[in-house]
Amino acid sequence: MVNVKEYLERPTFVLIILVLVAIALAKLLRLETTDYLITIMFFIGIAMSLNLIMGFAGYVSFGHTVFLGISGYIFALIVYYNVWLAEMLDTLFGIPIFLVAIVAGGVSALVAFLVGVPVLKLRGAFFAIATIGLDFAALYIVKAFIPIINPEFFGAQIILPAYALAYKNNVFVAMYITFALVLITNYVVRRSRFGMGLLAISEDEDAAEALGVPTRKYKLLAFALSAFFTGMLGAIFGLNAGGVDENLFNLAHTIDMIVMIVIGGIGTVMGPLVGSIIYFILYDTLLVTYPEFNLVILGSIVAVLVLFAPRGIIGIIRGKTIRGKRLRDIIE
Amino acid sequence: MTLMTELLINVTNGLLWGTVLGAVSVGLTLIWGVMKVVNLAHGESILLGSYIVSVLLLFMGVDPMVGMFVALGSGLLLGLTIYWLNLHKIIGHVDVINLRIEMSTLLEMFAVSIILYNLYSFFTRSEPFGIGIWHLGPTSYINIGYMSVQVNHITAAALSLGATFIIYQFIAKTPTGKAIRAVMQDSQAAALVGIDPVKIKMLTTVISIGFTAFSGFLVILYESAVVPSIAYKYAPLAFTIVVLGGLGSIMGSYIAGIIIGGIYGVSKVIFSLLVGKNASDPLALTTAFVILVLTLLFKPEGLFGRKR
Amino acid sequence: MDVIIKIDRVTKRFGGLVALNKVSFNIYKGEILGVIGPNGAGKTTLFNCITGVYSPDDGRIYFNGVDITGMPPHKITQLGIVKTHQIVKPFNEFTVLENAMIGALFGKRAGKISKEEAREIALKNLKLVGLAEKKDELAIGLTLHEKKFLELARVLSAEPDVILLDEALAGLNPKEVEESLDIIKMINKDLGKTIVMVEHVMHAVMNIAERIVVLHFGQLLAEGTPKEVAEMPEVITAYLGDKDLALKFVRR
Numbered sequence: 053m054v055n056v057k058e059y060l061e062r063p064t065f066v067l068i069i070l071v072l073v074a075i076a077l078a079k080l081l082r083l084e085t086t087d088y089l090i091t092i093m094f095f096i097g098i099a100m101s102l103n104l105i106m107g108f109a110g111y112v113s114f115g116h117t118v119f120l121g122i123s124g125y126i127f128a129l130i131v132y133y134n135v136w137l138a139e140m141l142d143t144l145f146g147i148p149i150f151l152v153a154i155v156a157g158g159v160s161a162l163v164a165f166l167v168g169v170p171v172l173k174l175r176g177a178f179f180a181i182a183t184i185g186l187d188f189a190a191l192y193i194v195k196a197f198i199p200i201i202n203p204e205f206f207g208a209q210i211i212l213p214a215y216a217l218a219y220k221n222n223v224f225v226a227m228y229i230t231f232a233l234v235l236i237t238n239y240v241v242r243r244s245r246f247g248m249g250l251l252a253i254s255e256d257e258d259a260a261e262a263l264g265v266p267t268r269k270y271k272l273l274a275f276a277l278s279a280f281f282t283g284m285l286g287a288i289f290g291l292n293a294g295g296v297d298e299n300l301f302n303l304a305h306t307i308d309m310i311v312m313i314v315i316g317g318i319g320t321v322m323g324p325l326v327g328s329i330i331y332f333i334l335y336d337t338l339l340v341t342y343p344e345f346n347l348v349i350l351g352s353i354v355a356v357l358v359l360f361a362p363r364g365i366i367g368i369i370r371g372k373t374i375r376g377k378r379l380r381d382i383i384e
Numbered sequence: 385m386t387l388m389t390e391l392l393i394n395v396t397n398g399l400l401w402g403t404v405l406g407a408v409s410v411g412l413t414l415i416w417g418v419m420k421v422v423n424l425a426h427g428e429s430i431l432l433g434s435y436i437v438s439v440l441l442l443f444m445g446v447d448p449m450v451g452m453f454v455a456l457g458s459g460l461l462l463g464l465t466i467y468w469l470n471l472h473k474i475i476g477h478v479d480v481i482n483l484r485i486e487m488s489t490l491l492e493m494f495a496v497s498i499i500l501y502n503l504y505s506f507f508t509r510s511e512p513f514g515i516g517i518w519h520l521g522p523t524s525y526i527n528i529g530y531m532s533v534q535v536n537h538i539t540a541a542a543l544s545l546g547a548t549f550i551i552y553q554f555i556a557k558t559p560t561g562k563a564i565r566a567v568m569q570d571s572q573a574a575a576l577v578g579i580d581p582v583k584i585k586m587l588t589t590v591i592s593i594g595f596t597a598f599s600g601f602l603v604i605l606y607e608s609a610v611v612p613s614i615a616y617k618y619a620p621l622a623f624t625i626v627v628l629g630g631l632g633s634i635m636g637s638y639i640a641g642i643i644i645g646g647i648y649g650v651s652k653v654i655f656s657l658l659v660g661k662n663a664s665d666p667l668a669l670t671t672a673f674v675i676l677v678l679t680l681l682f683k684p685e686g687l688f689g690r691k692r
Numbered sequence: 693m694d695v696i697i698k699i700d701r702v703t704k705r706f707g708g709l710v711a712l713n714k715v716s717f718n719i720y721k722g723e724i725l726g727v728i729g730p731n732g733a734g735k736t737t738l739f740n741c742i743t744g745v746y747s748p749d750d751g752r753i754y755f756n757g758v759d760i761t762g763m764p765p766h767k768i769t770q771l772g773i774v775k776t777h778q779i780v781k782p783f784n785e786f787t788v789l790e791n792a793m794i795g796a797l798f799g800k801r802a803g804k805i806s807k808e809e810a811r812e813i814a815l816k817n818l819k820l821v822g823l824a825e826k827k828d829e830l831a832i833g834l835t836l837h838e839k840k841f842l843e844l845a846r847v848l849s850a851e852p853d854v855i856l857l858d859e860a861l862a863g864l865n866p867k868e869v870e871e872s873l874d875i876i877k878m879i880n881k882d883l884g885k886t887i888v889m890v891e892h893v894m895h896a897v898m899n900i901a902e903r904i905v906v907l908h909f910g911q912l913l914a915e916g917t918p919k920e921v922a923e924m925p926e927v928i929t930a931y932l933g934d935k936d937l938a939l940k941f942v943r944r
Contacts, residue, residue, distance in 0.1 A: 196666045259781035263795050263850060265794070268764070352499055355492060
């Protein structure tokens with residue numbers, strides 16, 4: 053018997069449920085356009101995916117967009133040729149997009165695993181730089197080879213045939229499920245032994261290894277899991293946009309992810325979640341007309357936080373005590 | 385055109401570009417080597433110089449050969465601002481820079497890069513800037529043997545060589561330069577012999593960003609249109625070059641820049657044979673990043689760096 | 693006495709430097725073994741070879757008859773050998789209790805232990821070292837002396853058979869040294885753990901250890917009870933550079 057009351061006393065759990073309910077309600081009551089909701093879920097989702105490796109294990113994967121790109125392109129290629137085949141044979145190859153997205157995410161996870169074996173040996177800035185290198189290497193490879201696969205992919209852009217857009221109705225549902233999975237995975241990992249091990253790695257990797265934490269295995273697992281979800285989100289986002297182009301590899305997406313995590317605070321689930329909510333509120337209220345100026349303000353917030361509150365907004369709150377109850381114990 | 389000629393032309397162009405890449409990386413290797421500050425705003429520091437020179441030429445008719453000194457000056461100022469605003473609180477009074485502090489400055493410089501990048505986008509409305517048809521001397525091309533080379537490219541190579549020589553001499557010979565090297569090797573010991581580490585860290589930031597802004601002028605001798613996204617082209621290459629050359633080594637970076645330029649030229653020819661002309665440029669750049677990852681994994685101290 | 697760790701001709705080189713040269717000796721179950729030697733004698737390298745931080749270039753290390761040479765550190769920890777660090781490495785942003793819990797969760801019973809059990813083990817060991825009252829404080833706020841005790845509680849929570857103490861007493865004042873020695877004795881006597889300590893606080897190690905191993909320039913110089921070792925001429929010669937130390941040896 054699940055103790056409901058116990059769960060209700062966990063603010064992070066409650067917040068996750070609230071976010072999920074809010075998005076479902078907004079969709080059902082048509083408070084926001086479907087596109088807007090999908091965009092929100094995409095950005096919060098990728099931030100929470102990165103959180104698994106950056107927030108918990110302390111490995112700042114700057115080139116994380118590489119997984120958006122890889123999965124986006126794999127997904128687009130599968131859908132493109134699936135539809136093409138279906139049209140050729142005049143039948144419907146009704147492979148559910150969710151399944152294709154899982155495959156696309158799986159490819160990213162596999163790449164993360166293979167690349168992670170050597171690259172996760174690097175620490176700190178060197179890891180960050182190496183992932184930037186990977187992102188650019190993958191970007192230029194895609195730029196070179198995608199147009200060779202098919203002349204229609206001019207400028208490495210794959211526009212999904214109109215036929216594929218029949219699937220588009222399912223995009224919201226697919227995105228919603230993936231988004232929920234990312235949030236729940238974050239929550240479960242944070243509470244698990246695995247999560248404690250990752251946090252120990254981010255504190256002091258050598259000490260963690262000496263205390264029995266299988267650091268290599270854990271880092272690889274977190275990296276692959278993070279890549280898997282990032283990839284799935286990228287694939288579904290690509291479908292929503294009706295196609296993919298090289299912009300998926302754009303480091304600007306990394307900026308969004310990292311800003312959300314740093315504003316909220318690393319090392320928790322609540323942090324990046326709150327961070328991304330703040331991020332969107334700022335984005336929508338501050339300046340819709342000048343997105344650049346918006347980012348200037350966000351950048352300044354990050355700069356101030358890194359200097360004065362390195363553990364973000366949640367980091368400040370976690371240090372407080374309310375009515376004798378230490379917030380640190382309940383904010384996960 | 386025979387293959388040999390094509391190879392020769394591409395390698396020459398690659399090496400010439402490499403001198404610019406080398407100069408672009410010198411500032412980064414200094415700040416990274418001395419203070420372990422991974423300047424993620426490096427691309428934006430380059431852009432500052434590029435914008436200053438173009439804006440001065442376009443709106444006030446200031447000759448870029450004069451404008452480049454203004455670029456240098458504004459870079460020095462930017463460095464001063466960044467040190468006191470963003471870095472001092474984190475590293476000013478720290479002797480041993482551990483992983484945590486390293487990641488803090490990395491995130492802080494990342495924030496600076498977001499701010500600068502979007503300020504540029506905001507003020508230029510992402511319109512391309514540039515120096516148009518400006519070049520030194522009467523012609524824009526000169527013929528060397530059977531190839532013609534842009535005068536601007538030769539200017540860039542000459543200036544990069546001169547400027548790097550000057551900064552190298554500065555670090556090697558002047559008391560300030562020697563103090564910087566002392567702090568790079570051991571900041572605790574340096575403090576013991578009476579070198580003020582705060583002053584040295586500030587000077588390093590100022591010199592690094594100043595030189596980088598100056599190198600932004602060299603970049604526009606290559607890039608006809610300056611847009612903010614140029615930062616994304618040059619900064620990752622600079623990181624590659626610094627790692628390859630060895631952290632903190634000015635000569636290492638300069639030589640590694642030329643090597644990367646040369647490799648770019650050669651691989652461009654090879655890839656255009658293998659997969660066609662259109663795909664050759666991106667794949668040639670890929671080579672650079674493959675080199676980056678391989679260096680990090682197998683020779684993390686770089687070609688000319690000390691073992692860490 | 694049963695051999696718990698057998699070190700068999702272990703050699704470790706760093707570039708041209710031979711840090712350990714064919715070192716062989718046994719560690720017996722339930723004893724307190726002191727490892728001494730001047731700086732650079734290879735003591736810390738030896739510890740790092742036993743715990744898997746370094747992989748020896750030559751020779752083997754056996755634990756309860758099992759060859760553990762070249763195993764990754766976390767495997768060796770889970771088998772039952774743990775080490776405290778010369779420079780303490782607490783997880784600063786963790787509470788004291790969470791620090792100790794990591795030890796329990798990933799120690800000898802890794803994967804077979806619930807979070808509640810881990811919490812109890814951690815609490816028990818924090819009580820043992822006298823840190824129970826500070827269990828909810830962040831580790832970053834502890835004094836050096838408390839951090840050393842936390843490190844001890846952390847490795848104890850891993851429920852090891854052998855504990856390697858790398859200069860656990862360095863940097864402590866005489867009163868804190870006495871406290872630490874009492875705890876170490878208790879861990880050895882009451883909990884039955886084998887203890888190997890590298891130590892510079894010479895009177896302490898001579899006082900507490902049942903046997904002493906002397907390393908010198910990467911080689912095993914002597915082995916025996918504290919009294920035997922102190923009277924060995926080669927030990928005195930090796931330490932002659934350090935006159936006080938030699939005298940202290942002889943006086944015993």
